[in-house]
Amino acid sequence: MKYIFFTLRDFNKVGGGSIRIHGVVNALAEKGENVILISSAEDHSPFHPDINHIRIETGFSSKAVLQGLTGLLPATAIITLFPNLFRNILTGFKLVDLNNAKIFFFEYLDNSIGYLLKKTGKIDHYITDIHGIAPIEFAHQKRNSTSLLRRAIATLKYALAMRHDQKVYQKADGIIYSSSQMKKYFENHFRMDLVKDYVLPNLLADEVFVKTEDLAEIDLLSAELGINTEDVILFFAGGFKPTSGVDDLIRVFARLRRDFPELKLMLIGNGPLKGEVQQLISELQLAQWIVQREGLAYEELFRYQALADIIVCPDRMNEFSDMILHLKYLDSLVSGKIVVNGAFSSVKEINKDENLSVNFMPSDEGDLYQVLKYCILRKEELTEKYKNVREYAKNHLTYRSQIDTLIK
Template sequence: MKEFVFFTLNDFTKEGGGTIRILGILNELAKKEVAITLISNIQDRSKVDSRVKHIPINFPISREDKRKIQFLLGVTNYQTVNRKYKPLLSRLSEIFSTLSPESKFIFCEYLDNSVGYWLKKNKVIPSYINDIHGVAGFEFDFQAKQAKNLKTKLGFMLRKFIAERLDRKVFDEASGIIYASKAMYSYYDRKYRSFHTKKNYHLPYLLNDANVSASDEKLVAEIRKNLDLNENDFIFLFAGAFKETGGVPDLIKAFAKVKKRFSSAKLIVIGDGPSYAECEKIVKDEKIGDRCFLVGRKPYHELSSYQEVADVIVCPDRQNNYSELIVHVKYLDALASGKLVINGSFKSVQEINQDKELSLLFKPSDINSLAEQMSLAITNREELERKFEGVNRYVLEILTYKNNINVLLN
């Protein structure tokens, strides 16, 4: 069997959907006694199975350089990047020269995909497989539509054009693609004519068994005390990034509506990001600071303890093309908790949530629809808990990398 070689510039210091996916795939393949090498900047080696061989990149790359590499690959050619980043190319060439050209080279995240293209054009590697973690064009398109002035709008439209041009180059040269949903496959197959000619693998975003942990009783007690929660409160919870498409402001506005009907309702909001200041303003303007708690970013291992104090976990993402293609890890985390869950009715979600058998769904970007489902959760709590009983067991038995990893081996 061929050796798998995974490449990522990620240092794994921030836990999120991308790092959970990489570690989930790596560690489950290792359990199959498959030969695996990880090339990365990972800081904490204990996160990776001991059977995985690790080659450190040992070449610091700034956020600005990462953007420049993608920009240059999108608008010019790989020789331009060679001239500007010759030391990086030399280091990567040195690393890959020690590996068999017969290996399966998998490039993990969005920037990594571009590096795979760059290395192949320089004949450092014979082929590469992309795991699609992000669609930059979608993000720029969303930001362009939200822009307040023409200059900003045109800037995002230009960035979208460059991102899609880079995608075409990267996908055309790839030998294979790992895609996360049927909706994603359909999108790329329509957009890039070479997509269906590749060796493609359907591997959804799933849970990593190692990240599913029991709650900490001491921490649960501290959370209840610090936020003044009591047994009569009905607690909604959100945990995730405060990004443009994340819908956290929509959630807080919806909660303000729910609070007017139900005095027992409270909301805990975990995370940070670009829309944090906007959320603070909404809390202040709606005068709900005594019921809505913005607690900032928390370590991933504390998530289960916050879930324990919640009655309902809400994933409020706004309508966006990316969510139509990928099930977010926060949704799977929420389902695994055993609590009631509310999520947007995206195509990717409906692929695994047929007939609404896993969670409640609302119309994305519709604050009234979200508020209605939140209110429904309060008024029909016992009935809904009976309906969704056993969802967490299903998720932990079926929707994990452990139970889906064979797609890469077949």
């Protein structure tokens, strides 16, 4: 059996999508499976050496246009409208024997490509890996738009996305869901009874466990950031966006400091809420107790986590987080620190009885405050409780540990 994977990604940037692709294909290759990756990647060093790479040139920048038109027009029309893109894609597929193969398409645009290739007879099947759900994003924009024009645009985008997803996912031969909750979403919105299902959460690559702490380096970083041994450090890393809960965390931090003067907060990130975050810090007069960094490379994250006592993922309730296990949560578990995360369905699928981390009710500042207060008061006890979580994650929460899902 051959496993053929397709993506237009060039892997020049590290993010959740590229980490998932690396994790899946490397885990399969490590098990001795015949893995072929058709992509725009030039650097093959992050991949298992046994993977057969076929590089395609795309330089494609009209993702939204192609997907919107896919919802409206026949597949033959789409391929005619983007001749250079599909010429390059088909050049890559012609170099592969498609007999006795499973063909996977990784990301949202890739999934559209798989549908179009099947509908025009270029391939006879495809399996999609779902990373996100566009209609949810557009529905959120529609609900929260104050402008009539923006609301109308969001409504149109939502309708096109639903039409696109109906075509692409109902025509697929298989779908890889990121959680059982995501599987329920699709079954509630589309007819999926003829589509084979796989559930493979967002997981960790083995490479994250190779990183080791240099104590001298950590001490230097601690001194650079003005962190003392008696400080208790709350830690947040992620995008400053409306659903992130970073503003909730700042308000809760202000309350906690009244009882815990040794408390400091480390904020790593940037995003659309940056202005609001800075204003809130100023209004609450918290600047001297908050350490901020932005533009931090993913590879550097673990060095900053090493300074934390409690890592907080304060995301507000939203459909996406309820269905998708965020990479930042998994990275937090690897840190070996106490982790506080929202009690989303996706999280509870792996964090049964709070064996991996401490839950709070998403969007509930009062509960976040109580949970963090509990964690500060029971810091030594909880550190002992969660001391083996890193090892558990290494054995149970990597793509290597769950890749058999795609082989069965």
